[in-house]
Amino acid sequence: MKGYVCMVFIFLNLFIVSFYSVAQTYYWVSFTDKNGSIYSIDKPEEFLSDRAIQRRVKYNIAIDEKDLPVNQEYISHVLELGAEYVHASKWLNGITVKTDSVDFAERVLALDFVREVEATKTNTGNKSASYGKFGRTDDKPVIDSSYYGKSVSQVSQINGQYLHDKGFRGKGIQIAVLDAGFYNVDKLPSFDSLWQDNRILGAVDFVDRDSNVFTQHSHGMMVLSIMGGNLPGLLIGTAPEASYWLLRTEDASVEFKNEEDNWVVGAEFADSVGADIINSSLGYFLFDDPAMDHSYSEMDGNTTRVTRAANIAASRGILVFCSAGNEGDSPWHYIIAPSDGDSVVSVGAVDANGVKAAFSSFGPAFGGA
Structure with missing residues (x-):
């Protein structure tokens, strides 16, 4: 009986570990500034490729603060709250992290350099939005040609x-x-x-x-x-x-x-x-x-x-x-x-005859754009 109870206990522990390993919530955490950055817009070669820099030169586009990487100290302080780093956005000045801490949002908002925190992936949902998320395919054949074929x-x-x-x-x-x-x-x-x-x-x-x-x-x-x-x-x-x-x-x-x-x-x-x-x-x-x-x-x-x-x-x-x-x-x-x-x-999408596909979304955007 003791061995049976032991096996049940092990199973329950494995179940709990498994549950919490998948129960992590993803968060977007945005920061107020990029103060104290080790990078400078005067040295873009430290964070942009030469081709990226040349594209800016070609179109007369200035390199600005949005191009600077996210403050690494800010990232470290957030991770110290028990979160795992996923990736960072320099343009929007924030990071995506994942954690199983139930009070993470409250604790990270207490940091004076944090502007916003938002849960972006949870373990709730009905999966209706992801069902068939890439729409339908049209198997109607198109006229062949000697070179372009099906295209x-x-x-x-x-x-x-x-x-x-x-x-x-x-x-x-x-x-x-x-x-x-x-x-x-x-x-x-x-x-x-x-x-x-x-x-x-x-x-x-x-x-x-x-x-x-x-x-x-x-x-x-x-x-x-x-x-x-x-x-x-x-x-x-x-x-x-x-x-x-x-x-x-x-x-x-x-x-x-x-x-x-x-x-x-x-x-x-x-x-x-x-x-x-x-x-x-x-x-x-x-x-x-x-x-x-x-x-x-x-x-x-x-x-x-x-x-x-x-x-x-x-x-x-x-x-x-x-x-x-x-x-x-x-x-x-x-x-x-x-x-x-x-x-x-x-x-948008059209069929082989150039007619708009019924499923293709259309405007206007909100406000008439």
Whole structure:
């Protein structure tokens, strides 16, 4: 009997440990300033790549305090409260952390350099927001061709073949793709030329640093194929000679506000390495925890963190393209963050005939923008 009780006790302890290991809450913690920074805007080479600096010079864009990294002492003081560091946003001057401390928010707000604290991922929610978060696929075949193959409609709708014929195929342009994963991009023949020419510049997982983006969701792979695919007779992307950064910021299995913060640091990374374009077929308005849901009034082009970051990216000389959303045939139907950004190019969906897809979100943004 004693052995049985011992086994039950061990089981209960394992259960409790397991429960608390997954019961961590993610928080966004923003700071009041960047006082005492060890960095200076006079020495941008210490925190920006040469390509990023040259982009600023090219477009006459000043380097300012938003470019300075977050104060490391502030970060250390927050972590001393029993939190684990996830990532930091220099543009919005804050960090994302995770902790199982039930009074973390109260204690961190007592620090005089903390401006705001917000729970961004909890263990509550009905997962309704994440169900089918990437919308529907249309299996309707398109007319084949000897060169563009299955991509003939998508390329011809924007007259891409004209640009290709003129030699504009993306050469010398760096595109950062922010998505949920890039399943088998390291194996599929459509991307062979990207690897052979060293035009996959890098892959970073901002959701799980220990993960492999090439074993994650296929959505980013499909998005990349539309741009960088190069298999004559079968698939030709719109920019088959561009170079790409593959950045996983989205957790396809859930929908919480911390994914917006992942997007922010992904965009900052894209800026720091010198990317020319951000392409993001992602968007946010409803979450698995309804308490986090955005209202339509927040879709005003400048309110949500992810939208503010997208606007800042554009102010740094980056072209930012974002999905309008898949809510066109739902009661919401409006564009979602960050496509509501006043400096963001919001991209809707059409079918092979150029007719707007019923599910594609549409404006206006709140306030009529």
